[in-house]
Amino acid sequence: MKRIMCPKCENYITFDETKYTEGQSLVFICDHCKKQFGIRIGKTKLKSTEKNETQEEKSQFGSIMVIENVFGYKQIFPLVEGDNIIGRRCTGNNITIPIETSDMSMDRRHCVINVKQDKQGKLVYTLRDFPSLTGTFLQNEILSDKDRIRIEDGAIITLGATTFIFREAEK
Numbered sequence: 429m430k431r432i433m434c435p436k437c438e439n440y441i442t443f444d445e446t447k448y449t450e451g452q453s454l455v456f457i458c459d460h461c462k463k464q465f466g467i468r469i470g471k472t473k474l475k476s477t478e479k480n481e482t483q484e485e486k487s488q489f490g491s492i493m494v495i496e497n498v499f500g501y502k503q504i505f506p507l508v509e510g511d512n513i514i515g516r517r518c519t520g521n522n523i524t525i526p527i528e529t530s531d532m533s534m535d536r537r538h539c540v541i542n543v544k545q546d547k548q549g550k551l552v553y554t555l556r557d558f559p560s561l562t563g564t565f566l567q568n569e570i571l572s573d574k575d576r577i578r579i580e581d582g583a584i585i586t587l588g589a590t591t592f593i594f595r596e597a598e599k
């Protein structure tokens with residue numbers, strides 16, 4: 429399978445390139461913004477759906493791994509020190525972790541993971557809701573607006589219909 433980015437809204441569209449021959453023209457209609465656009469097989473640079481699987485997983489400040497579902501592919505994002513704003517990727521949404529997904533129940537700014545070092549130099553990770561419309565869930569429990577919850581390696585966090593796994597930095 430290959431995927432191609434909508435030139436208007438940057439949503440990804442997946443198709444089976446083996447069904448077509450080189451030089452053939454295809455027309456796509458974006459699910460997201462309904463823009464119609466064409467490509468020519470073998471002439472347009474295509475991105476493999478496997479791309480994100482090989483991304484560097486280790487990070488100095490930990491990472492999150494978004495589980496593949498019907499709305500999007502497996503994606504790994506490194507965390508940075510301070511606030512990491514997590515939400516749905518869309519044009520003009522300038523956040524720390526833009527998840528590429530068509531899951532509309534994920535807000536553009538959904539939750540935040542804060543990374544900071546304590547006095548012993550140990551990294552402390554805290555999860556909070558941005559706040560979002562549909563809420564942030566930690567191991568299936570919804571966070572209240574005021575919750576600031578310490579999370580540890582392997583924490584399972586759900587935003588809308590999408591789940592990711594938190595990974596601490598390698599020690």
Ligand SMILES: [Zn+2]
Nearest residue numbers: 434437458461
């Ligand atoms: Zn589009």
